[in-house]
Amino acid sequence: MEKSSLLTQSAATGGTTLQAGYMSGFGNGFETEALPGALPIGRNSPQKCAYGLYAEQLSGSPFTAPRTTNERSWLYRIRPTVAHWGQFRKVDAGLWRTAPAVEADLPIGPMRWDPIPIPNEQVSFVEGVRTITTAGDGGTQAGMGAHVYLITRSMVDEYFYNADGEMLFVPQQGDLRLWTEFGIIDIEPGEIAVIPRGVKIRIELRNGPARGYLCENYGGAFSLPERGPIGANCLANPRDFLTPVAAYEDKDAPSRMYVKWGGSIWAADMEHSPLDVVAWHGNFAPYKYDLRRYSPVGPVLFDHADPSIFTVLTSPSETPGTANIDFVIFSDRWLVAENTFRPPWYHMNVMSEFMGLVYGQYDAKPQGFVPGGISLHNTMLPHGPDVEAFEKASNVELKPHKLEGTMAFMFETRFPQRVTAYAAGSEALQKDYGAYGHQLKKHFNPNQR
Numbered sequence: 001m002e003k004s005s006l007l008t009q010s011a012a013t014g015g016t017t018l019q020a021g022y023m024s025g026f027g028n029g030f031e032t033e034a035l036p037g038a039l040p041i042g043r044n045s046p047q048k049c050a051y052g053l054y055a056e057q058l059s060g061s062p063f064t065a066p067r068t069t070n071e072r073s074w075l076y077r078i079r080p081t082v083a084h085w086g087q088f089r090k091v092d093a094g095l096w097r098t099a100p101a102v103e104a105d106l107p108i109g110p111m112r113w114d115p116i117p118i119p120n121e122q123v124s125f126v127e128g129v130r131t132i133t134t135a136g137d138g139g140t141q142a143g144m145g146a147h148v149y150l151i152t153r154s155m156v157d158e159y160f161y162n163a164d165g166e167m168l169f170v171p172q173q174g175d176l177r178l179w180t181e182f183g184i185i186d187i188e189p190g191e192i193a194v195i196p197r198g199v200k201i202r203i204e205l206r207n208g209p210a211r212g213y214l215c216e217n218y219g220g221a222f223s224l225p226e227r228g229p230i231g232a233n234c235l236a237n238p239r240d241f242l243t244p245v246a247a248y249e250d251k252d253a254p255s256r257m258y259v260k261w262g263g264s265i266w267a268a269d270m271e272h273s274p275l276d277v278v279a280w281h282g283n284f285a286p287y288k289y290d291l292r293r294y295s296p297v298g299p300v301l302f303d304h305a306d307p308s309i310f311t312v313l314t315s316p317s318e319t320p321g322t323a324n325i326d327f328v329i330f331s332d333r334w335l336v337a338e339n340t341f342r343p344p345w346y347h348m349n350v351m352s353e354f355m356g357l358v359y360g361q362y363d364a365k366p367q368g369f370v371p372g373g374i375s376l377h378n379t380m381l382p383h384g385p386d387v388e389a390f391e392k393a394s395n396v397e398l399k400p401h402k403l404e405g406t407m408a409f410m411f412e413t414r415f416p417q418r419v420t421a422y423a424a425g426s427e428a429l430q431k432d433y434g435a436y437g438h439q440l441k442k443h444f445n446p447n448q449r
């Protein structure tokens with residue numbers, strides 16, 4: 001296994017610049033150390049750890065979970081987490097909500113939003129999360145929160161972890177540096193990052209204000225979907241997932257720790273950085289993935305397949321095949337199907353569909369669904385291509401056609417999604433979207449086949 005070759009001086013005290021460095025693979029048993037010999041060999045808990053470090057286990061699954069879903073890592077750190085622990089007080093959660101959040105009537109109809117504007121005020125990640133929908137129940141570890149994040153300032157001596165769920169970041173504008181306990185992850189629009197439940201982070205801007213989507217997964221950890229008859233390759237390939245090598249801060253400074261726990265946000269003051277993990281090993285760790293590496297597989301002769309063929313990651317529920325959340329993308333691909341209406345079909349779905357657009361155009365909705373925007377097609381509510389997409393796709397010459405420069409995605413959950421009061425009252429809500437179906441004309445003529 002690759003060992004960290006990162007510089008090990010503290011970013012704060014040393015003046016040495018830390019860089020992101022990664023190990024490849026999905027769910028591997030990784031091991032990495034930022035100081036030589038920091039990782040104990042052949043055991044987890046030596047009587048004394050090298051360099052005076054503390055050993056700490058972070059359990060992402062029950063101890064007894066089957067091997068395929070068992071997740072834990074061992075962290076060798078300057079102070080154990082309990083030593084960072086201060087006097088916590090509940091702070092204003094802003095517009096971050098957790099299921100169940102019954103604030104507005106469950107809408108019976110499609111909903112769509114323009115991009116939520118990035119504010120002029122200074123907002124860090126913790127202050128800049130705007131919940132759009134919630135589904136399931138955070139307390140029973142089922143469902144999700146679907147959010148937009150807006151960031152105009154980096155976190156300085158501020159740290160955060162989420163006990164309520166793992167976090168899937170989908171940047172839409174602006175690059176982010178995620179300083180995590182496990183190392184540094186840099187992401188840009190077109191990439192995603194997953195921060196497991198309980199992993200401490202600090203988020204910095206890299207090139208101006210940032211906006212993106214955030215899926216807070218209360219349920220089973222995201223995993224790669226089965227490929228079935230597709231075989232051993234294509235879709236998201238494990239080697240394209242990147243987990244950071246160990247990097248730590250040895251920093252004593254007045255700091256603040258925020259924790260999202262039980263649907264509330266808590267804060268405590270402390271005197272040092274908690275990103276003090278010098279070495280770690282295990283399979284419970286953050287990762288990033290470049291969505292442009294996704295290799296789509298689709299219909300090569302006729303018909304439009306179900307969108308599940310484009311699943312990047314799936315959060316399983318206890319019912320096989322019924323995902324807590326599927327993260328699905330609609331990225332560049334060739335459309336070649338003959339005698340086929342090529343865009344998504346009209347349909348009603350027991351799963352509910354939250355969609356976003358990172359860049360480009362989405363083929364079912366060429367107008368009105370813009371980068372940074374959001375659409376919601378809830379449980380068993382009808383939807384499909386708008387009139388422009390229908391007319392075009394019904395009449396176009398069916399040559400091979402490449403959809404290019406596009407990246408839409410869907411958080412699809414088994415649970416109905418509740419819209420927050422914020423999203424229902426937002427100026428970004430498109431008031432007339434619910435009526436797009438009315439523009440579809442009647443074409444029926446019993447005398448003409």
Ligand SMILES: O=C(O)Cc1cc(O)ccc1O
Nearest residue numbers: 306307343344345353364377
């Ligand atoms: O509603 C949508 O746009 C998402 C979607 C895409 C697709 O290709 C098939 C079904 C589906 O729900």
Ligand SMILES: [Fe+2]
Nearest residue numbers: 349353377383
């Ligand atoms: Fe759909």
